[in-house]
Amino acid sequence: MKLDPRALALASLNASASSPNAKWSFDGAHPFGEAPSAAPVLRYRLGNGLTLLFLEDTSAPVVSYFTWYCVGSRHERPGKTGLAHLFEHLMFNETETFKAGEFDRLLEENGAESNAATWVDWTYYYESLPADRFSLAVKLESERMSKLVLRDPQVASEKEVVANERRYRVDDDVEGAANEVLYKTAFTKHPYHWPTIGWMPDILGFTPADCERFYKTYYAPNNAVIVVVGDVREEAVLREVRDAYGALSSSVIPPEDCEPEPPQRDVREIEMKKPTATEKLLVGYHGPALGDADHAALTLLNEIMFGGRASRAHRSMVIEKEMASEVRGWVSTFQDPGLFEMYATAREGHQTRELLLALDREVDRVRRDVVADDELVRAKARLELSTLQSLESTSGKAEVIGFYELLLGDPCAVFRRLDVYRRVTASDVRKAARRYLRDGARTIVRVVPDEEDDDEMSEAAQ
Amino acid sequence: MSAVPSRPPPASALLDGGATLLVEESHALPLVSIVIALRSGSAFDPQGKEGLARIVGRMLRRGAETMKAHDIEDALDRLGGEISIDLSASSLALQAQVIGRNLEPLIELLAKLLGSPAFPEDELARLKRETQAEILEARDNDRSLATYAFRRALFAGHPYGRSSLGTTSSTGSITQADARAFYSRHFARANALVAFAGDVTLDQARVLGEKLLSGLPVGERIADPVPSPAVTKGRHLVLVDKPDRTQTQILIGGLGTWPHDDDHIALGVANAIFGGTFTSRLMKAVRSERGWSYGAYARLALDRQRQSFSMWTFPSATDAAPCVALELELLQAWVDRGVTQEELDFIKQYLIRSQAFEVDTAPKRLHQAIDIEILGLPKDFHSGYAAKVAQVTAEAANTAVKRRISTEDLVIVVVGTASDIREGIEKQIPGLVETTVKPFDAEE
Numbered sequence: 001m002k003l004d005p006r007a008l009a010l011a012s013l014n015a016s017a018s019s020p021n022a023k024w025s026f027d028g029a030h031p032f033g034e035a036p037s038a039a040p041v042l043r044y045r046l047g048n049g050l051t052l053l054f055l056e057d058t059s060a061p062v063v064s065y066f067t068w069y070c071v072g073s074r075h076e077r078p079g080k081t082g083l084a085h086l087f088e089h090l091m092f093n094e095t096e097t098f099k100a101g102e103f104d105r106l107l108e109e110n111g112a113e114s115n116a117a118t119w120v121d122w123t124y125y126y127e128s129l130p131a132d133r134f135s136l137a138v139k140l141e142s143e144r145m146s147k148l149v150l151r152d153p154q155v156a157s158e159k160e161v162v163a164n165e166r167r168y169r170v171d172d173d174v175e176g177a178a179n180e181v182l183y184k185t186a187f188t189k190h191p192y193h194w195p196t197i198g199w200m201p202d203i204l205g206f207t208p209a210d211c212e213r214f215y216k217t218y219y220a221p222n223n224a225v226i227v228v229v230g231d232v233r234e235e236a237v238l239r240e241v242r243d244a245y246g247a248l249s250s251s252v253i254p255p256e257d258c259e260p261e262p263p264q265r266d267v268r269e270i271e272m273k274k275p276t277a278t279e280k281l282l283v284g285y286h287g288p289a290l291g292d293a294d295h296a297a298l299t300l301l302n303e304i305m306f307g308g309r310a311s312r313a314h315r316s317m318v319i320e321k322e323m324a325s326e327v328r329g330w331v332s333t334f335q336d337p338g339l340f341e342m343y344a345t346a347r348e349g350h351q352t353r354e355l356l357l358a359l360d361r362e363v364d365r366v367r368r369d370v371v372a373d374d375e376l377v378r379a380k381a382r383l384e385l386s387t388l389q390s391l392e393s394t395s396g397k398a399e400v401i402g403f404y405e406l407l408l409g410d411p412c413a414v415f416r417r418l419d420v421y422r423r424v425t426a427s428d429v430r431k432a433a434r435r436y437l438r439d440g441a442r443t444i445v446r447v448v449p450d451e452e453d454d455d456e457m458s459e460a461a462q
Numbered sequence: 463m464s465a466v467p468s469r470p471p472p473a474s475a476l477l478d479g480g481a482t483l484l485v486e487e488s489h490a491l492p493l494v495s496i497v498i499a500l501r502s503g504s505a506f507d508p509q510g511k512e513g514l515a516r517i518v519g520r521m522l523r524r525g526a527e528t529m530k531a532h533d534i535e536d537a538l539d540r541l542g543g544e545i546s547i548d549l550s551a552s553s554l555a556l557q558a559q560v561i562g563r564n565l566e567p568l569i570e571l572l573a574k575l576l577g578s579p580a581f582p583e584d585e586l587a588r589l590k591r592e593t594q595a596e597i598l599e600a601r602d603n604d605r606s607l608a609t610y611a612f613r614r615a616l617f618a619g620h621p622y623g624r625s626s627l628g629t630t631s632s633t634g635s636i637t638q639a640d641a642r643a644f645y646s647r648h649f650a651r652a653n654a655l656v657a658f659a660g661d662v663t664l665d666q667a668r669v670l671g672e673k674l675l676s677g678l679p680v681g682e683r684i685a686d687p688v689p690s691p692a693v694t695k696g697r698h699l700v701l702v703d704k705p706d707r708t709q710t711q712i713l714i715g716g717l718g719t720w721p722h723d724d725d726h727i728a729l730g731v732a733n734a735i736f737g738g739t740f741t742s743r744l745m746k747a748v749r750s751e752r753g754w755s756y757g758a759y760a761r762l763a764l765d766r767q768r769q770s771f772s773m774w775t776f777p778s779a780t781d782a783a784p785c786v787a788l789e790l791e792l793l794q795a796w797v798d799r800g801v802t803q804e805e806l807d808f809i810k811q812y813l814i815r816s817q818a819f820e821v822d823t824a825p826k827r828l829h830q831a832i833d834i835e836i837l838g839l840p841k842d843f844h845s846g847y848a849a850k851v852a853q854v855t856a857e858a859a860n861t862a863v864k865r866r867i868s869t870e871d872l873v874i875v876v877v878g879t880a881s882d883i884r885e886g887i888e889k890q891i892p893g894l895v896e897t898t899v900k901p902f903d904a905e906e
Contacts, residue, residue: 057490059488059490060818060821060822060823061818062818062819062822100750101741101746101750104739104740104741105741105808108739108740108741108808108812108816109808109811109812109815110811110812110815111811111812111814111815111816111817111818111819112815112816113816113819128819129818130815130818133815156753157750157751157752157753158753159753160752160753160754161749161753161755161756163753163778164709164753164754164755164756164776164777164778165756167708167709167778168709168756168776171708171709172604172707172708172709174602175602274706275704275705275706276601276602277598277599277601277602277903278595278598278599307539308535308539309523309535310532310535310536310538310539315532318592319531319532319588322588322591322592325592325595325596325598325599326599345599347591347595348595348598374536374540377540378536378539378540379539381539381540381541381542381561382539382542384542384561385493385542385543385544385559385560385561388491388492388493388561389493389559391491392491392493392823392825393822393823394822450705450706
């Protein structure tokens with residue numbers, strides 16, 4: 001019998017492990033491409049629960065190191081909203097080994113790009129480095145997974161930074177403010193009700209103790225997935241990650257306490273006044289979760305209605321009737337059912353009332369008639385192009401791999417989705433339209449110009 | 463200090479009629495990027511016709527031969543192709559990306575758009591109306607309000623001071639004859655560059671490149687019409703007045719660098735220390751120590767002539783005045799006392815090692831080569847960058863800052879609610895020559 005070289009290498013590596021926590025187990029190879037022969041994403045698990053996904057990519061002498069944590073704003077509770085995001089900021093501060101500022105400094109000194117993102121379901125941190133600097137990412141990320149120091153001056157100053165980020169992205173941004181109100185109104189029980197950045201009073205009210213509690217709960221190896229893509233070798237990756245994380249203990253992740261959103265049975269309408277020259281309309285229909293069978297069909301429907309200049313809504317509202325300067329749609333890619341959002345900006349002299357009528361005509365059409373074959377072909381080609389575009393860099397690949405691992409448990413689901421898109425029929429699209437685009441259960445946000453120069457804030461946002 | 467392993471530049475060749483061909487092969491993904499760049503741009507917009515270059519670029523997809531705008535859009539989508547116009551003061555480029563298997567039919571389509579645009583009257587009228595709506599929409603974005611106001615004040619009367627979008631009246635005055643004249647002059651093989659990156663070979667690219675330009679005349683290479691910009695003397699405050707702002711957008715700066723300056727690299731190195739990274743002086747003082755602004759950056763813009771130096775922050779309205787004072791202090795200290803050896807050693811490592819991410823994908827490698835050709839940069843601008851950075855001394859960096867960066871001649875732009883912030887900010891600007899308050903929705 002021929003022995004598997006990977007199993008042999010792993011056995012030898014595990015023989016030098018200091019504890020059961022530091023032993024790797026191999027959890028499958030998944031072709032990263034549509035052909036079974038594509039280079040594989042390898043999944044390994046450490047004894048303490050840490051998941052590692054590795055894809056060797058020698059196309060450039062760089063490596064991307066993503067650390068995904070299964071924690072987002074959905075894990076917060078009322079009164080403490082925005083904690084996951086504030087925490088993302090705090091993770092760049094002091095640790096037991098590195099004083100404040102040293103983390104970024106070390107990364108920059110080594111030519112690394114780094115950043116982080118928090119959303120409703122997850123948080124990630126990444127470094128992209130010259131490949132020969134791989135060890136630095138391992139050292140820094142393992143350090144801040146367990147040895148972050150949370151003190152008051154940093155927490156206070158970071159709260160100010162986040163408050164300013166909120167002003168920038170929401171309070172003084174027409175679209176950001178409207179989007180926040182859409183989710184706040186469409187969701188009443190589920191945590192998608194509050195914005196990831198948090199409500200302003202909550203942001204300003206956090207204490208170091210809040211942060212410490214959050215850190216101890218969610219920042220642990222068994223709540224994290226590390227994705228490595230780049231010009232580094234499997235053996236070195238396994239050894240270095242094991243040496244850095246093997247001594248960390250797993251934590252008890254509390255069972256999630258999310259209320260499912262009850263079915264919306266009414267139309268909810270909000271009007272906001274903002275200093276803007278033109279009216280804006282945002283409509284949200286409750287949609288499927290990313291993992292639901294209908295998600296692909298609804299994504300294709302979104303492409304047919306809103307994807308590019310040849311899409312139905314663009315053609316009718318922007319080009320032919322010239323009532324809108326922009327139309328957009330998005331089916332949220334969340335773990336739980338989110339929204340199918342539709343957004344339109346009115347041209348000067350046009351009102352949201354007309355925009356809504358025009359959108360409704362398009363919605364009626366897709367519910368009534370099947371879409372044309374050619375429209376479906378075009379939508380599929382557009383989605384194939386955008387998928388390829390997302391995979392151009394090592395960081396793009398690492399992000400896609402981590403995202404699908406976290407949400408669907410499959411690091412290569414992006415290719416599965418491409419295949420599903422190809423099989424979606426016009427009938428599937430209409431079925432999805434009928435199931436989700438329900439007039440009696442939608443949320444409508446209208447933004448109208450505030451003609452007065454007084455300090456009137458949106459009533460809805462209060 | 464390790465530098466990025468050097469790799470050969472994109473392959474180049476000359477096409478019929480004098481167009482340059484650049485090819486960066488990468489077969490990692492079944493995806494091809496195509497760029498057709500012209501020595502053109504918004505700096506060529508005639509006075510009173512600002513926005514013309516952009517309109518000509520955008521009209522390409524609105525009718526060609528017998529194809530109507532919607533036929534073109536349908537065809538693009540069907541191929542899994544995407545096109546966009548990338549416009550700057552000194553360049554007009556048609557950029558495309560397509561799924562590898564559809565490269566040839568996409569090239570046929572692009573050749574038609576480039577060689578036989580129809581400039582239909584109804585589409586031109588529609589595009590003008592769309593542009594005017596965009597001009598209105600741009601007022602929702604405080605950051606772009608700040609950027610436009612800064613450029614207008616710093617480069618008053620100079621092509622760099624104009625918006626490539628144009629104004630409501632300038633775009634309104636553009637005719638089909640204007641578009642055709644601009645097109646005839648600029649869209650010529652001798653004035654073009656064709657570039658491919660991705661899943662394509664040099665031999666393929668030669669054939670496809672010729673096909674792409676087959677509808678264009680040879681024409682001639684066009685010289686840059688832009689003079690070197692003059693200095694605006696003194697400290698000028700421009701307040702872009704917008705109601706209900708809880709936050710401000712602040713740009714402070716003056717003239718910056720020119721790629722052919724002998725101290726261009728040294729100034730860039732000094733600027734990276736001052737405001738180019740997350741641990742820079744500006745970021746540390748404004749964000750890390752005070753939490754005043756989510757971001758704080760200093761930037762040297764690059765073009766064929768001398769461009770701007772600017773600091774960008776966006777503090778809350780209540781922190782705006784102290785933030786302006788702090789930035790002016792930091793600027794003065796940088797110019798007076800320069801950078802330290804320790805800072806210099808640090809930034810060199812960052813700048814040299816991070817070059818890896820300037821060249822980690824085929825399209826990025828290609829764009830470096832395109833910039834050299836179109837902006838007329840020194841041939842070793844990118845390939846020699848790391849070696850030149852390594853040679854910069856503290857003295858050279860500090861001399862460059864003193865020589866190029868003025869603390870006296872400054873434009874200070876603040877977007878915010880003027881009645882709340884004007885007095886406080888004016889008090890923080892010693893030697894202020896004048897304050898101009900402009901309503902955010904004023905037509906320029």
